[in-house]
Structure formats: C-alpha cells, structure tokens
Amino acid sequence: TADRRQVPVAEKRLMDVKLNQLGSWLGSRDFTPNGIISAVRRGHDRYYNKYINVKKGGIGGVAMLLAGYVVLSYVWEYDHIKHDRWRKYH
Amino acid sequence: MLSRLVFVTGGNNMSIVCGVCSLVHASRSLHTSSQSLAPVPPLPEKGGKVRHGIFPEELFQLLYPKTGVTGPYMLGTGLLVYLLSKEIYVINHETFTAAAIGAVLIYGVKKFGPSVAAFADKLNEEKVAKAQEVKDVAMTNLTQAIENEKKEQWRVEGRGMLFDAKRNNVAMLLETNYRERLQMVTNEVKKRLDYQVALQNLHRQMEKEHMVNWVEKSVVSSITPQQEKESIAKCIADLKALAKTTQAKAAV
Numbered sequence: 001t002a003d004r005r006q007v008p009v010a011e012k013r014l015m016d017v018k019l020n021q022l023g024s025w026l027g028s029r030d031f032t033p034n035g036i037i038s039a040v041r042r043g044h045d046r047y048y049n050k051y052i053n054v055k056k057g058g059i060g061g062v063a064m065l066l067a068g069y070v071v072l073s074y075v076w077e078y079d080h081i082k083h084d085r086w087r088k089y090h
Numbered sequence: 091m092l093s094r095l096v097f098v099t100g101g102n103n104m105s106i107v108c109g110v111c112s113l114v115h116a117s118r119s120l121h122t123s124s125q126s127l128a129p130v131p132p133l134p135e136k137g138g139k140v141r142h143g144i145f146p147e148e149l150f151q152l153l154y155p156k157t158g159v160t161g162p163y164m165l166g167t168g169l170l171v172y173l174l175s176k177e178i179y180v181i182n183h184e185t186f187t188a189a190a191i192g193a194v195l196i197y198g199v200k201k202f203g204p205s206v207a208a209f210a211d212k213l214n215e216e217k218v219a220k221a222q223e224v225k226d227v228a229m230t231n232l233t234q235a236i237e238n239e240k241k242e243q244w245r246v247e248g249r250g251m252l253f254d255a256k257r258n259n260v261a262m263l264l265e266t267n268y269r270e271r272l273q274m275v276t277n278e279v280k281k282r283l284d285y286q287v288a289l290q291n292l293h294r295q296m297e298k299e300h301m302v303n304w305v306e307k308s309v310v311s312s313i314t315p316q317q318e319k320e321s322i323a324k325c326i327a328d329l330k331a332l333a334k335t336t337q338a339k340a341a342v
Binding site: 050051052053054055056057058059060061063064067070074078081082084085086087090 | 133134135136137138139140143144146175176177178179180181182184188199203207211214
C-alpha cells in the first residue's frame with residue numbers, strides 16, 4: 001500500500017488530517033489571494049472534470065449547481081423570510 | 091444532459107460560474123509537472139453518478155456501511171421534518187412557486203431528456219467524426235508520402251546503372267570523334283602528298299616532252315633539203331621493190 005513515511009501536516013489532504021491536527025493544518029494553508037484563487041480553480045476543475053467534462057454527462061452536473069444556488073440564495077434571504085413564519089415559538 | 095449541451099457549446103463558459111476571474115484558461119493545468127499530457131487521455135464515458143439529479147452517489151456510499159440502503163433517505167426525511175418544524179424553512183407563497191416550477195422542470199426533464207441527450211450526442215459525434223476524418227486523411231497522406239519516398243530510394247539505386255550507360259555513351263562519342271579527326275588528318279596528308287607526287291610527275295612529263303620536242307626540232311632542222319630529196323627517192327625505190335615482191339607473191 002502507500003509508503004508509511006511521515007508526510008508533513010501541511011501537505012496532507014483534508015480527509016487524512018486528524019482532528020487534533022486541524023488547527024495546524026488550517027494555519028499552514030495558503031490564504032494569499034493567489035492561494036485562494038488557485039484553491040477555487042482546483043475545486044472548479046475537480047467538479048468540472050468529474051461531472052461536466054465527460055462524453056455522456058447527465059443532468060446532475062448542472063442540476064447540482066442550480067440546487068446549490070437555490071439553497072444559498074434561501075440562506076442569504078433568510079433574515080427577510082423570517083417575517084413570514086406561521087408561529088412565533090417553535 | 092443539460093451538461094452535455096453546455097459542453098457542446100463550449101466548456102469554458104463554466105468558468106463564469108466560479109464568479110472569479112481565472113488565472114489559467116485551460117481546464118487542464120499547463121505543463122508545470124514533469125508528466126507529459128500527450129497523448130491526451132480520452133474523456134471518461136459517464137460523469138460521477140448522481141441520484142435523483144441532485145444528490146451525489148458518494149453520500150449514499152458514505153452512509154451505506156452504517157445505515158444500509160435507507161440511511162440517506164431517513165436522513166433526508168429527518169432533516170426535512172426538522173427544517174419544517176423549526177420553521178427554518180418557511181412555507182410561504184414562494185413554496186408554491188417552487189413546487190410548480192419543480193414539477194414543470196421534472197416533467198420536462200423526464201419527457202425530453204433522452205431526445206435532447208441524443209441530439210447533443212449526435213453533435214458531438216459529428217465533431218469527432220470530422221476530426222477523425224482529418225486525422226485519417228493526414229495518415230493516408232503520410233503513408234502515401236512514405237511509399238513515394240521508398241520508391242524514390244529504390245529509383246536512386248537504379249541511377250548508378252543510368253550513369254554507367256551515359257558514361258559509355260560519352261566514351262563512344264569521344265572515340266568516334268577521335269577517329270573522325272584521325273581520318274581527316276590522314277586524308278589531308280594524303281592529299282598533300284598526292285599533290286607533290288602529281289607535281290613531280292608533271293615536271294618529268296614536261297621535261298620529257300620538251301626534250302622530245304627539242305630533239306625533233308633539232309633533227310628536223312638538221313635534215314637538209316639534199317638529204318630530204320635523197321630519203322624521198324630511197325623511199326620511192328623501196329616502195330617499188332615492195333610492190334614488186336607483193337605482186338610476185340600475189341601471182342604465186
């Protein structure tokens with residue numbers, strides 16, 4: 001299997017980081033604008049190559065983005081929608 | 091299937107979805123690593139599996155060991171009930187709008203999905219077929235060029251023989267020319283020698299004639315009239331004697 005030599009915490013993937021290492025892992029990430037943009041670019045590439053850049057894509061690729069947009073916009077509007085609640089105490 | 095249309099019309103539009111301007115325009119990274127990307131690996135056949143159009147299959151796989159097949163559905167139901175009961179999701183006029191739009195969307199997708207997918211596939215097929223055709227034409231041209239090249243190389247081997255024949259031709263021409271000139275020289279020399287011979291002959295002949303003429307002239311001039319009469323009388327006497335002998339012979 002994979003060799004067991006120690007990889008420094010900074011280079012581990014998020015799923016391989018133990019909970020107590022989370023703080024140091026976050027501290028070592030690159031939060032410069034370049035780093036943020038490259039992280040966004042990487043995420044976009046992963047999503048694009050998995051769901052859209054295929055020979056026979058399905059509706060999932062675009063539908064997931066639209067559903068995410070719907071949910072996000074509901075979250076942004078929640079403070080306004082709060083006033084339409086049917087009951088005061090839940 | 092919508093994603094197929096998106097892909098057909100130009101996948102770069104998806105970068106707008108990010109909302110940030112992208113530093114790198116290629117969807118695959120530039121040659122920054124030591125691995126080479128050529129030949130480009132083929133596109134995967136199908137995208138990541140998605141259930142009910144919006145839930146990625148990974149969620150179901152994640153929960154399967156602990157909760158079995160119905161786990162994610164129970165999770166969904168529980169979440170929905172919680173959101174409704176705590177009115178984190180509020181039912182208002184927008185809910186009905188969303189329901190109506192959702193119904194129409196789902197109906198449309200279910201009904202026209204396959205035909206749109208087939209259409210997009212056909213467009214892709216045509217693009218790929220065109221590219222393939224270009225590649226095939228290029229391949230045939232190149233193989234033809236290779237064959238022509240081999241043929242030319244084979245022909246070059248024959249050129250040696252051609253040059254030998256030409257060399258022989260040239261040698262023959264030179265030989266012929268040389269012999270012609272030789273003959274001409276011989277002829278000219280012979281002509282000159284003949285001329286000299288003729289000249290000498292002419293000289294001798296003229297000397298002879300001249301001498302003969304001179305001798306005759308001197309002899310004739312030396313014959314005095316006296317001698318001429320005597321010789322004529324002698325001739326007549328001889329003739330008479332001759333006539334007598336012939337008469338005698340004829341009588342006998």
